[in-house]
Amino acid sequence: MTGSGDTYTFTFDSYEDFTVVDYTITATAETPDGVVTNARQEGSFQVESETQVAPVAFSPSASATYSNTVDVELSTATPNATIYYTTDGSDPTTDSDEYSSAITLQGTATIKAIAVADGMDDSPINERTYNVEVDATETATLSTIRTGTQGDIYTYTGSAV
Incomplete structure (x- = not known):
């Protein structure tokens, strides 16, 4: 001192x-x-780096379990950096989706993200898995299930003969 x-x-x-x-x-x-x-x-x-873009930060925390949807915001401490992300498990590149606003997840998913800036090394790839539990739609008829949309979740409350 x-x-x-x-x-x-x-x-x-x-x-x-x-x-x-x-x-x-x-x-x-x-x-x-x-x-x-x-x-x-x-x-x-x-501790910042003078040569590498800061890692992507995720908000809110991925440690909680969310109901039906969660909106995830991405950021980096490096000014003028551009963030690219994926939700299909692949590593992000500059050909991936460019982040511009919150990403809405409607089920459990992993977001991988990277930040890039001119004249600097790319950030390390950062990833978070968000647990999103989707509520089931209650139905008493099989016809409702048959005409539903792929990916919908139903709780069948009727009886089958």
């Missing part, structure tokens, strides 16, 4: 690109009358 007066500088160890560093700073000050005051500040920061 270096500094004087009201400003002090901390130098952290060297970290790999895109590492999240958590920190806690505790400051103690004493007045001329001997009154001691303590303050604590916690935070975190992500």
Whole structure:
């Protein structure tokens, strides 16, 4: 730590690109009358890269289970980067769908995404699997099931003879 007066500088160890560093700073000050005051500040920061685009972030979290649909937003900390994504399990390239607005998932799916920017290395591929449980439509007739749309889920409440 270096500094004087009201400003002090901390130098952290060297970290790999895109590492999240958590920190806690505790400051103690004493007045001329001997009154001691303590303050604590916690935070975190992500180590950026000057040569590689930051990884794609996903929102909301993929750790929850969603009902019927979920709208997933993608972002990157690198200014002017373009995000490309897939939902079919393949790795994204610049020929994949370009992200422009939230992706609506209507069932469990995996999104893979990459961010690219001129003059920088592409971000690492990042992926999240979203668990989306689709409610079943209750029906008492087999004819409803026969005329339904492929992929629809039904709960048959009638009886078959």
